[in-house]
Amino acid sequence: MFPKEYDVIVVGAGHAGSEAAAAAANMGSKTLLVTMNLQTIAQMSCNPAMGGIAKGQIVREIDALGGYSGIVSDKTAIQFKMLNKSKGPAMWSPRVQSDRMRFAETWRIMLEQTPNLDFYQEMISGIIVQNGRIKGVRTSLGLEIKAKSVVLTNGTFLNGLIHIGDKQFGGGRAGEKASTGITQDLINLGFEAGRMKTGTPPRVDGRSLDFSKMIEQPGDDVPEKFSFSDETAPLKNQRSCHMSYTSLDVHDILREGFDRSPMFNGAIKSIGPRYCPSIEDKINRFADKDRHQLFVEPEGWDTVEYYINGFSTSLPEDIQFKALRQVAGFENVKFFRPGYAIEYDYFPPTQLKHTLETKLVPGLYFAGQINGTTGYEEAASQGLMAGINAHLKVHEKEPFILQRNEAYIGVLIDDLITKGTEEPYRMFTSRAEYRTLLRQDNADFRLTPKAFEIGLASEQRMRKMEKKKEKASAFVQFFKETSAAPEEINPIFLARESALVDQSDKMFKFFSRPEVTMEDMKKIPSVKKYIEENGLDTEMIEQAEIQVKYSGYIDKEKNNADKLNRLEGLKIPASFDYSKLKSLSFEAREKLTKIKPATVSQASRISGVSPNDVSVLLVYMGR
Structure with missing residues (x-):
């Protein structure tokens, strides 16, 4: 049934597994992706969205490295928002609302079109280790599949246990069974294991909601996109999300179920994500709050199913239903399914190298929630890095490691390996000490040359990046070398209530004022002419503006990063x-x-x- 030996076997086809398999196969490794269900490849188990604060930067980095997440997100987006636009560019974070069904379908189609990649559907119940090295995997039917390296991306499936009120049943996700066997094999090899928890909210029928009682949350007027490639285009049409609020009445009803809550009666002993608490945890921890936001998110273009972001819960289903009916717009709500919590095994990531290879078993890699992280984006980035490094190791090449000053992915992995985590780890911009360097807009400048060097990013990607960098740099130089007269710049300063000038000076100096924007500078004839004659697109113009306005901060962080690298x-x-x-x-x-x-x-x-x-x-x- 199988070749004599694969270069890389990837176990699990969630976001981590899909990126790992794509990376290894695209770099030339004979790869096998094994999953318990081929119909749920890259399934969005929780919210139907990609990106967000710091997570959007990670998706841009995955894309710049040659991964698939950015392209799939663009192709299946139903709304785009650039978050934190009111703050500096280091904080800007892209986010898309996704069509859940099309997201998984597009991932599968792209994987099936990837050369060197085979698929197999069955549970992997164990790993094969001989003389201290990985040799392959064992299936639940007793088949042994040989490989030079194995990447485990088991998500929430390792001994998964689902909780709804006082009911418990095994499962890795609603409607899917848990995976058994691997945890015990790893413990027998000397690995330390632990348990974590995550949760998900109810899904409801949009036809039963009254959106007129909610606050509309539209996408950006001029939407952008995730991928730096030419394979995708910005959205022309978008679907709105909506926002409502809980109330004291809602909180009182929820408290009625606390005695049957697995969170409070001791049934759940593991730790959940600090920054995405359940609704019962919110009203317990923040008892002084009269209300909490709920984001009502459509699951796709054509479906009536909605995801209630902010109402993650493991309370009994009757309490969930009764409480949600007290929320404005939800008076007649119909459930598609209740929310639930899930406990699963993870392995403290201090047991890994920076390549995500385990220290105990050469050739064995862990990526995603098995390492204690939460979030599609965190998982996908680990999968990408594990797939890259599994390929490089098999082909006896130097490992690929990103430093903290090179990528959010570098911060994520370094945090996991160096500090470990006892609660589900989520990325934030505050975790990155060099976030002015690690912006979403320059991910291609930072990472595409590295990916091209190891054979993952295409030459077309490389040339596109070089053109963008060259034109943006030339535009910055134009501002440094070209002067503007008082009669050109003072009308702009007057409109912006900025101090006027009485003599000409370089435009770089004028443009550096915080209140002056690129739209202002375009009013100067020589600037407008330069843009037109040199065919500058939106990305190039934005890049030049950031480099002018934040040059001092960027130089300072580069100096700090250089000091760090000396210790590295x-x-x-x-x-x-x-x-x-x-x-x-x-x-x-x-x-x-x-x-x-x-x-x-x-x-x-x-x-x-x-x-x-x-x-x-x-x-x-x-x-």
Whole structure:
């Protein structure tokens, strides 16, 4: 049934597994994607959306590296919004509302058109390890499939347990069974395992809702798109979301079910996502709040199904129904299905290298929720990196690792490997100390050359990026070299209530004023003429504006990043014996021995390792 040996086997076909399989196959590895159900490839198990705060940056980075998530998001979007536009560009985050059914369908079609990729539907019940190395996987039918590397992307399926009120049943997702066997194999090999929880809200019939009682949430007037490629185009038509609120009456009804809530009666012992709490957790933790926002999100272009974002719950179904009927616009609501919570196994990610390869078993990689993360975007980025590195290892090439100053993906993986996580990890812009460098608009500048070098991004992508970079840089240079007279610039300053000038100066200086925009500068004839003659598109113009207005911040962060990279260059041997350094604190010795950081910089980010401990390391290494 199978070739003698695959280069890469990917277990699980969610967002992580799909990106991992696509990356490995596109780079030339003979790849097998195994899933329990081929009809649910890249299923959006929770909300029908991609992107958002910091997550949108990750999708742009995946796209810049040659992954599929950005293209699929564009092709199946029903609404586009650029969030945080009122703040600086480091905070701008793209988000799309997606058509759930078309999203999964488009992913499957793209994967089926990917060369070197085979598919197989069955549960993987174990892994095969010989002489300490991965050798393949074992299916529930007892088949053994051999491989040089294996990527586990099991999502919420490992011993998954679904909770609705006081009812519990095994499952990895509503209507799908849990996966068993792999956890025990890993524990037998010496891996440390834990349990996490996540939840999802009810899905309802849009025909039973009164949208006139809700606040409409339309998309952007001029929508953009995720992918830097020419394969997709911005939306011409969009569907609106809507917003409503809970009330004290809703909260009182929800409290009626607390004695049957698995969150409060001890049935759920694991930790859920801090930044996406259930509705019962919200009203318990924030008892002073009279109401909470609910976002009513359509599931697609043609379906009447709606997702109630903000009402994630594991309360009994009768309580969910009774409470939701008290929300404005939901008086006659009909349920498609109730919300539920799910517990599942995960493996603390400090057991991994920065390539996402396990430290215990060479050739075995973990990606996605198995590492304790939450979110499609976080999972997809890990899958991409695991697929890339599995391919590179099999073909005896240098690993591909992104640093914290190079990508949000680098921050995500470094946080997981270095700090670990005891609750579902979600990415935020605040986690990135170099977020001015890691903007969504320049992900292609940062990452496409790296992806092209390893053979994942196409030459067409590379040339497009180079053209954009070259034209944006030339436009910035134009502002530095070209002057504007007082009669050209003062009308703009007057309209913006900015101090007037009495002599000509370089436009770069004038444009650097915070209140002056690119739309203002376009009113100057020489600027308008330059744009027209050089055929500058929206992306190039936006890129030039950011580089002019934020040049000081960008230069400062680059200098800080250079300092970080000097410590990144100080490698620590894997066999280093920290017990020899008596000047290290006991906690530092313990943490460093367990995590085995690859560099002094990584060691400095481990919780419990103080600046004094880092100094001891530097002295020992002759620095």
